[in-house]
Amino acid sequence: MPLHLIVLVLTLIASDLHCGNGARILGVFPMPSISHQVIFRKLTLELNKRGHELVVLTPDPVNDTTLKNYKEIDLHFLYDSLDLGSHIDIRGKIDFVDIFKYYEALSCFHTNEVFNHPEFRKLYAPNSGENFDLILLETFVYPAFLSLAERFKAPIIGIASAGLQMSVQYDIGNPILPSHPSNWNKDMRDFGAWVPWERLDNFIKAWRHIYYYRTEFLPKHQAIAEKHMGIEIPHLGDIHKNISLIFVNQQGPISFARPNLPNIIEIGGFHVSESIKPLSMDLQKILDNATQGFIYMSLGSNVKSNMLKEETRNEFIAAFSELPYKVIWKFEDEVLPKKPDNVIAMKWVPQQAILAHPNLKVFIYQGGLQSTEEAVSHAVPLIGLPVFGDQDMNVDKMVSLGVAKKLEITAVKRDDLLEAIRTIALDKGYKQRMLTLRSLLNEKLRDSLENAIWWTEHVIRHRGAPHLHSSTSDEPWYQRQDMDIVAFISAIFVITLISSLVILYKSLIYCLNALTRNFTRSVGKDKKGN
Incomplete structure (x- = not known):
């Protein structure tokens, strides 16, 4: 066997075994x-x-x-x-x-x-x-x-x-x-x-x-x-x-910045597929023919559209029926009552493939973090209907970045929904800001997964990471963020204020008594003089 082939084989074996570590x-x-x-x-x-x-x-x-x-x-x-x-x-x-x-x-x-x-x-x-x-x-x-x-x-x-x-x-x-x-x-x-x-x-x-x-x-x-x-x-x-440390599925550009300890390591976007499976031929044809655009709605895996009250569901149906767009709605029941002709109800939807389609105008969702990451990765503007957990926070952040609108899912009205859809679909600024956000999210010093692997192996090599431990965690609750100092200063302030008020009150009483005595003496002298 030629020498270069032997070297190649040994290199592949070594890479597969990762040096036995x-x-x-x-x-x-x-x-x-x-x-x-x-x-x-x-x-x-x-x-x-x-x-x-x-x-x-x-x-x-x-x-x-x-x-x-x-x-x-x-x-x-x-x-x-x-x-x-x-x-x-x-x-x-x-x-x-x-x-x-x-x-x-x-x-x-x-x-x-x-x-x-x-x-x-x-x-x-x-x-x-x-x-x-x-x-x-x-x-x-x-x-x-x-x-x-x-x-x-x-x-x-x-x-x-x-x-x-x-x-x-x-x-x-x-x-x-x-x-x-x-x-x-x-x-x-x-x-x-x-x-x-x-x-x-x-x-x-x-x-x-x-x-x-x-x-x-x-x-x-x-x-x-x-x-x-x-x-x-x-x-x-x-x-x-x-x-040793905690991996947190957060990414700076789509999260509210806050002070964190060095043992909190941000990761994110792990699940976003690099290669997307193609849509079915029927669905692909429908979306390709939606030249005016289409809307996609899904409330995720834990919150489902069939959980909506009939009154709320009817508001969505009424709003969708007035749109010139096709609507793909992830709806988990076999039948969507009163379904308009422009609405396609599906029990399961290949979400990332849908988000990747160029004709998509708006994604209506529950504010889940994974769905947010997927929407940003495909630059799709959002309408958020948060329900629980971190969903309000995620939607609020998207709204603050100018790439989303937020509605209250327990009080959805057709007019508000229509206004939100039309605003986002017709205002190109939402799409442009989302494209900018995607570029910002993709610009990283190191790939998130590579970073997580490095930190994991760092902890393994050193049998932990005590050098990242914060002494704050050893302190009682009242010493954290100097709450005991704040309480002490507040107590001194209150005591000083009360003492000052008491002294002021007694001084005023003393002065009033002195004035009263002087006034009484003056009146007495006047009476004797008369």
Whole structure:
């Protein structure tokens, strides 16, 4: 064999083996939601390509038998218990603290079910002989799995499919900003309250949530973890604050900028396909013939159009019937009542292929982060109808950038919807600003996935990242952001003010008494003189 061929073969073998530095990684992603899982999946598959061995717990396995050193523990059964009713019905009726309590029972149930999974039990059993170099863990509502760091004596990297909730930020020592636009834990709707009172309300709710999370939610998960592990576990909050870093599915140009710790690493756009599958021939023909343009509407995978009340649905139908455009509507029932001729209802839609079509004028959506990223990647202006979670924040950011309009899904009126569609479809400024935003999003120093891989392997090499740990996470709540100093200065100010008022009051009384005595003496002298 020629020498150059031998060198080529050896190079390919070496690249495939990655120099024998592959680590063993445990990925735990229990949330039964495909919009979450697509983010985690991209990272784990790429790590596997780099030569790492992975064991992944997920409700949405890829089931690819060609993958080597990639074992999946299927948690798809968690979807069977995911019956939370219509998110639209509870919008604006309960605040974030109550919504979190709403998930509490389900979170505990799911956690117990995962720990009881036979394959997982064999994995974490004390005598299993299993070892891992790293744990990748979804940071959402399953803190009991933080205990795996103690069981395997391995560092943890957290990963979030959206911006971090307040409880997570508190644990790691990130600044708590209750009224900042990046805080998706605020009230879902802005009711036009006087700003100082609104900020006070946000402050109270933020700290109520943190208090509830640490005093009620965490102890329940601590008990679950200790019951299944059979070992004493440090406080889950202490494990959490010492995690190496957290990958957060946020991208600067489409997020509200806020101060973050160096161990919060922004990722994003993982799921956006580089190569898009073609549309069916029938659908392709319909969209190609829509020379005036067409509208696309989808409320995502967790919120569905068939959740809309009949009254609200009729408002959409009435508005769509007046448009000169075709409308592709992701509608999950077999039949869309009163469907106009220009509306095509589909139970499933190849969203990225639809967004890539040049005749698309407007995308009407629920404000999901993944849908937002897809829309920006294809430069499609938006109409947002947020329902829950981070959706209000995402839509608000798009509105602030001049590429979207926002409507309230619980109070949609046909005239408002028509005005929003016509404004965006006819004003070329929305499209141009979206093109500019896409260019900004694509301009990166390093690819997001490459960056995530680098940080992951950095943590593996150094058995953690204590150099990124913030001492703020070790401080009691009242010392964070100098709240104790503010309270002290406020107390001194109040005491000084009250003391000054008391002194002023007594001085005034003394002066009045003195004037009264002098006046009395003067009157007495006048009477004697007379």
